[in-house]
Amino acid sequence: MDIKSFVAKRKAELSAMAKSLPVVPTLMIIQANDDPASNSYVRGKIKDGEEIGFKVLLNKLPTTVTQAELLKEVEKANEDPNIHGLIVQLPLPKQIDEKAVKLAVNPSKDVDGFHPLSSFIPCTPKGIVAYLKAEGFDFKGKNAVVLGRSEIVGKPMAKFLLSLDCNVTVLHSKTSMEDKKAYIKMTDLIVVAIGRLGYLDNSFEYKSSAVIVDVGINRGEDGKLHGDAVPNLPVAIQTPVPGGVGLLTRLALMDNLMEAVNHELRD
Ligand code: NAP
Numbered sequence: 001m002d003i004k005s006f007v008a009k010r011k012a013e014l015s016a017m018a019k020s021l022p023v024v025p026t027l028m029i030i031q032a033n034d035d036p037a038s039n040s041y042v043r044g045k046i047k048d049g050e051e052i053g054f055k056v057l058l059n060k061l062p063t064t065v066t067q068a069e070l071l072k073e074v075e076k077a078n079e080d081p082n083i084h085g086l087i088v089q090l091p092l093p094k095q096i097d098e099k100a101v102k103l104a105v106n107p108s109k110d111v112d113g114f115h116p117l118s119s120f121i122p123c124t125p126k127g128i129v130a131y132l133k134a135e136g137f138d139f140k141g142k143n144a145v146v147l148g149r150s151e152i153v154g155k156p157m158a159k160f161l162l163s164l165d166c167n168v169t170v171l172h173s174k175t176s177m178e179d180k181k182a183y184i185k186m187t188d189l190i191v192v193a194i195g196r197l198g199y200l201d202n203s204f205e206y207k208s209s210a211v212i213v214d215v216g217i218n219r220g221e222d223g224k225l226h227g228d229a230v231p232n233l234p235v236a237i238q239t240p241v242p243g244g245v246g247l248l249t250r251l252a253l254m255d256n257l258m259e260a261v262n263h264e265l266r267d
Contacts, residue, residue, distance in 0.1 A: 003239060006131055007247045011052055014258055018053040023084075025261045026055040027111065027253075028077045031089040032065050032096065038089050048250050054257060057083070063093045070096055071104050078106040084264060085111035085257040108263065111256035113156065119263060120256045125157040127248030128191065128213050129164065130255070135237065137189070137211060139164035145183050146170045147200075147228070148193035153215055157191050181205065192216060192228040200229035210235040215245045 001009075018025060027049060031042055042058060049056035059073055070092075077086045086109040092098050102114045113122035120126075132139075144166040148154035154170060161168045169183050173194075184190060185205045192200055193215035200212065212235050216228030227241030239245055 001134065003131060003244055003247055006134055007251050010130075010251055011048070011254070014054075014254055015052045017258060021261060022265070023082075023261060024053070024055050025085070025257050026057065026083050027085040027087065027257050028057045028059060028080075028083045029087050029089055030059045030061065030070070030073055030077065032061040032063060032070060032092055033089065034063055035091065038091070042089055044250055045253060048254055049257075052254055054254065065093065065096070067096055067100070070101060074101065074104045078104075078109060083109065084260040085109055085253075087112045087253075109260060111253060111260055113256070114152070120259065121160060121252075122152060122156040123252035123256065124153045124193075124215060124245060124249045125160045126255065127250075127252035128157070128215075128245060129160060130252065131239075131248050132189075132211065132213070139166050139189075142166050142188040143186055144168050144189040144191070145187045146191045146193070147180075148172065148195075148215075150193065153191075153193040157193070161189070161191075189213070194228050196228055197226050198228070198230045200233065202230070202233070206233060206235045208234060208236065212238040213245060214239050214241050217241060217246065 029042055029045060031038065046056045061070065061073065077083050086105055088101050092101060105115055107115045107117040108119050110118040111120050113120040144161045146154050146158045146168065149170050149172045158168050158170045171180055171183060181204055187210060188207060189211050191213045195216055195218060197218035197220055212229055212233060214227035214229045218226050220226045225242045229238065
């Protein structure tokens with residue numbers, strides 16, 4: 001199934017589930033930037049929520065907000081029983097300590113999965129695994145390479161794949177090209193999240209049965225969005241950019257919000 005159909009199907013399921021709940025699942029987004037990319041991500045999240053029948057509230061703060069003011073808004077949302085999920089949109093202004101803000105979000109509302117004690121799997125890895133499971137990918141004992149070791153994608157992706165019994169190797173900017181080529185050649189699943197346009201190309205050898213999940217979002221000289229891999233590599237499945245992991249990430253946020261409500265109703 002292509003990613004757009006997979007996302008549409010799951011959204012319809014979430015929508016049906018939402019109708020049977022005694023509460024309206026509600027997400028609060030706190031945004032303290034006026035970054036065009038962030039504005040577009042926030043619009044996407046609001047649109048997804050509305051389509052499903054969730055409520056998405058935006059608390060947009062001035063970019064001059066102080067640490068104390070921002071933490072106060074986080075605390076208010078933490079304590080509000082009508083808010084089930086809370087995310088603080090990144091990036092944050094220079095004067096803000098990002099780590100302190102991530103740690104201030106109540107772990108049981110932290111639907112981005114950024115808090116170390118969060119009840120939720122971070123959205124990009126969660127969305128990717130949900131899609132691959134639906135595609136029938138059997139993770140157990142498979143060789144997986146994660147290119148990139150960021151806190152929001154690379155590391156949680158590697159941890160999640162390990163929990164699914166993959167043999168996981170994490171490669172990064174200090175890995176030699178020789179080693180990258182050797183690992184990739186024997187890999188069943190490649191997740192690339194490095195932010196380098198077209199980095200994976202035909203100069204690498206791939207297993208013809210391999211799956212490439214392209215997380216990268218790079219603006220090309222043509223003004224369009226491109227992935228970290230060139231299109232149409234000789235593998236079994238390669239996720240497109242745009243229309244790939246970005247949609248899965250957005251879907252996983254909605255899934256986490258539903259999970260947050262279900263936890264609360266159960267407890
Ligand atoms: P990031 O914080 O930008 O870090 C990049 C990572 O890639 C670092 O770990 C770096 O290694 C590694 N790297 C850089 N050049 C490399 C190279 N030549 N070979 C191997 N590794 C290399 O990472 P991120 O935030 O995860 O973002 C990565 C990309 O994914 C970006 O394009 C971003 O826009 C995109 N993204 C997409 C989504 C989505 O939903 N589709 C979500 C999040 C991010 P070192 O640690 O050694 O520096």
